[in-house]
Amino acid sequence: MDSTERPLRIPPEMAIYAEKHDIFHLIQTLVRNLMVDKPDDPIQYLINFLEMDNVDVPRIILLGPPASGKRTVAKKLCKHTQAVHITFSDILKDDNDLTRAAQSYHDKKQNVPKDLWIQLIQQRLSKPDCVRRGWVLEAIPKTQEEALCLQEAGITPDHVVMLEAPDVVLIERSSGKRIDPVTGDVYHVTFMWPESEEVAQRLETPRTLMAVELMSRMLQKYHTEAHALKRTYHNCLKIINADQPHVDVFSQVLNFICTPQHSPSPYTPRILLFGPPGAGKSLQAKLIAKKYGIINICCGELLKAVSADESHMGELIKPYLESEQRVPSSIVLQILTERLSRMDCTTRGWVLHGFPRDVEQAEILHKSHFTPNRVFFLEITDDIAIERLALRAVDPVTGEWYHSVYKPPPGPEVQARLRFNPQHSEAQLLMRLKEYWSQTVSLQAFYPQAVYINADQDPHTVFESLESRLVGQLPKILTNLQTNEG
Incomplete structure (x- = not known):
């Protein structure tokens, strides 16, 4: 990473404060009214607007x-x-140059030109009664x-x-x-x-x-x-x-x-995905990130990317990764917080998996003010996890993944060159599963509002279950993000 071009970092406390005090909606209201009323003195207009008893008319x-x-x-x-109460016929009753011009079109049974039409609407809505009430x-x-x-x-x-x-x-x-x-x-x-x-x-x-x-x-x-x-x-x-x-x-x-359309306030999705090996966390994170335009952060992949840099931090963690040892939590958090503080994560939101692995890491993440607003546990049994991973292999020539049961290789030639991941041996998987379950009960207690999803289903069915909970909780921001991405 070029040290001369540091990514802009935004403290996580800013987003939390903005959500708590409804700052997003306030700014949206102010900007919208500026665009509608187009005052000659915008600063004084905003001051007057904020001094009103009820800006949310x-x-x-x-x-x-x-x-x-x-x-x-x-x-x-x-x-x-x-x-x-405003109708177009009522607007035409005003006596001014715009209404007289529009009335002449009406008298001739012609449509009012759209430029004139919008000027009439803007003129009416900018009057004090509409602004105030x-x-x-x-x-x-x-x-x-x-x-x-x-x-x-x-x-x-x-x-x-x-x-x-x-x-x-x-x-x-x-x-x-x-x-x-x-x-x-x-x-x-x-x-x-x-x-x-x-x-x-x-x-x-x-x-x-x-x-x-x-x-x-x-x-x-x-x-x-x-x-x-x-x-x-x-x-x-x-x-x-x-x-x-x-x-x-x-x-x-x-x-x-009477139902506020800005509630809950628009805020950036901050999503945590938990699950045992083989639960499909990576795939679901990719699907969520792709559909809603948020940032997909796999902690393991992030550490590998930093290790590949010639930075001080990359050199520091490289020995841990090469020896397949766990990188100390303090170093992981330093790398993770730097990534989560960048502008893209702060403005668009993120979906994180691979961290935290235990309550100690969860507490450190919480103290750093990177608080998730949605937590999911993807649930499968150990037998399913082992079946999914132990029987999976990659073709080193094409990079295509195959599975002995669900996606067999197309022929003996491909079968002969398949490579199995040593970490996906049954013995290794049982160790990883034992480690996961030893921490899960404590993590579930730490995140009492978490949602539990049956991951022993078709991946798209799992995604629909995730999405239904996401949209139900984060309707406005996710809809906007989806629209913008489209």
Whole structure:
């Protein structure tokens, strides 16, 4: 390793502190609002923003086909959360140069250009009421193109609700819709009649009551964009069946938007894999690292790589490896902490196997602040471990691994040149297994929240079991990592 180019190291305490105090979400909120509001004085804006009583105001997008109940749900949401209800028609009621330009397109029954459209949205959301109270965008965006424009402008919702119902139900609702001219509230002759007789008497049939043919065309147009919108907002989307009493629909919507989408806070996965020889730790670590873009660290391979360097540390551990002796824990930890402190591990996370081997090493790792947030024990019996390893050999010509039972060599020529690993002899394996089990009970007690996985299955089945526990515990960061890797 070139000593003149030292990798940037980040103390592990930083990540732990950030997770504990929700720093990741705070920074995400600040940056997002800067991008949306684009203030002339960013520093003063951030100061004012942090001085607000509640920086985590609602930012909700409510989508759905015509007659699905968006207006009713949006009004109830705003009443409950004090957020600002925003529709595109309401935005056009403002009297300024942008709205007048947009209105001219509407008068000509032309689509508003997307640059003008996004400026109108940004202008509205940057007003003090939206910054202070949050917002509910009703039927905005209508297309994936509009959704992407919002994202490019930094307008990202915390929650997206999409209402769905069969077209037959929506067409029936459309024909029975009634409007309160005083409040603008929407009612229905069958599904939602007002309790107040006074309100019921003043209800009016909408002037824009659609014929079945027109409604069908509008539904078809909506469906062509709905799937793309679902993909765009899949990380924060909740689809709710609107073909039920409006009280139940609103209850489900409210329950969703009251669930913080940033909890648990985004943090880097720090994963430990334990298991006896032959349990498949290396393979599972590779699968996890490949899918989620985190760093795979096998302690044994790391020591070999350092030994191959011409560094002082490499020269120090080389005699231990050449004589097949265990490298002292203090030296291993020094090498391991240097690797775990690098930028890639700190920002992307890591999956570690081969260390710690006993409670003493686990305590040293813990005191160094490299605390795992997920620990797995891969479990197999000794008989399975011996069967997996003792019957495995490598072709020195091709580097291909074969197994006498599961993957026999293709012919006698390959069979003749196979090489078995001396460490995989039954006697050696029994010693290693005995050593592993002598430490396992103490390690399991040290990591009481560990998850136990049956590793006597197909490797991909084992990976699915691991992944289900990972995604359940680390949903946001793993999803983001998977998206970025893709």
